Amino acid sequence: MKVSAEYIDTMALQPLLRLIEPALRLFPSLASQCAVCHSWPARRVCAPCIGRFVQILPRCRTCALALSGGLSQCAACVRQSPPLHAAFAAVSYGFPWSELIASYKFGTDAAWASVFGELLMRAPGLSAHLAGLQADDWLLPIPLSAQRLQSRGYNQAWQLAKALGAQSGARAKSDAGLLLRIKDTPPQTRLERHARLQNVEGAFVVEPLRRAGLEGRRVVLVDDVMTSGASLFAAARALRDAGASEVTGVVFARTE
Numbered sequence: 001m002k003v004s005a006e007y008i009d010t011m012a013l014q015p016l017l018r019l020i021e022p023a024l025r026l027f028p029s030l031a032s033q034c035a036v037c038h039s040w041p042a043r044r045v046c047a048p049c050i051g052r053f054v055q056i057l058p059r060c061r062t063c064a065l066a067l068s069g070g071l072s073q074c075a076a077c078v079r080q081s082p083p084l085h086a087a088f089a090a091v092s093y094g095f096p097w098s099e100l101i102a103s104y105k106f107g108t109d110a111a112w113a114s115v116f117g118e119l120l121m122r123a124p125g126l127s128a129h130l131a132g133l134q135a136d137d138w139l140l141p142i143p144l145s146a147q148r149l150q151s152r153g154y155n156q157a158w159q160l161a162k163a164l165g166a167q168s169g170a171r172a173k174s175d176a177g178l179l180l181r182i183k184d185t186p187p188q189t190r191l192e193r194h195a196r197l198q199n200v201e202g203a204f205v206v207e208p209l210r211r212a213g214l215e216g217r218r219v220v221l222v223d224d225v226m227t228s229g230a231s232l233f234a235a236a237r238a239l240r241d242a243g244a245s246e247v248t249g250v251v252f253a254r255t256e
């Protein structure tokens, strides 16, 4: 039987860990395992794993798709300008982030929001963009439908938006009730591109009584994952139609 090196390390450490456990309880940030490599003690994702799995890639400035060859925009965005002024992503969707996002999305462990927020703050240009927001601008989550929110218990994008606001010190207001999702749609990942675009058509509206607060304001829209961009684009269009002067998309992970 092949036993992994991490497993042996953790086993060998057990007596020591029991001894220092009372002290570690005083420092909860140290008293956990890395969720990726299981090294212990570590932060939720240890520094070596961040170094290995968070690569700063050149990305399309309007949809955050990873690019090569010194381009600033992808072919799709050049062909048809998306409704986003700019887009930022921390990582490409894949191992180990896909698993961590799934456990964040469908679990109850909202603490992942601050880990993802911290990693997002490394995306080139994002902290400057957030610092440039004014007190009347908005940092908004992609909303869930009321039905989905009730079954899931919390909106992971709202947690991420709040974490990002706290970590960046942005002056913009955050609100989960300004942009609404009025159509419950099947998860985007199960649909082909064309179906995704149709799927989110008319899914988002701005709360009618609050449109005045958007007039001429800048908006940063936050979500955990961006696949085709259909949801983010539809939400951005709803905000622009309601008077927002520009909408920027910020996602933790972007598919390739």
Ligand SMILES: [Zn+2]
Pocket: 034, 035, 036, 037, 038, 039, 042, 045, 046, 047, 048, 049, 050
């Ligand atoms: Zn690790």
Ligand SMILES: [Zn+2]
Pocket: 060, 061, 062, 063, 064, 065, 073, 074, 075, 076, 077, 078
């Ligand atoms: Zn693009």
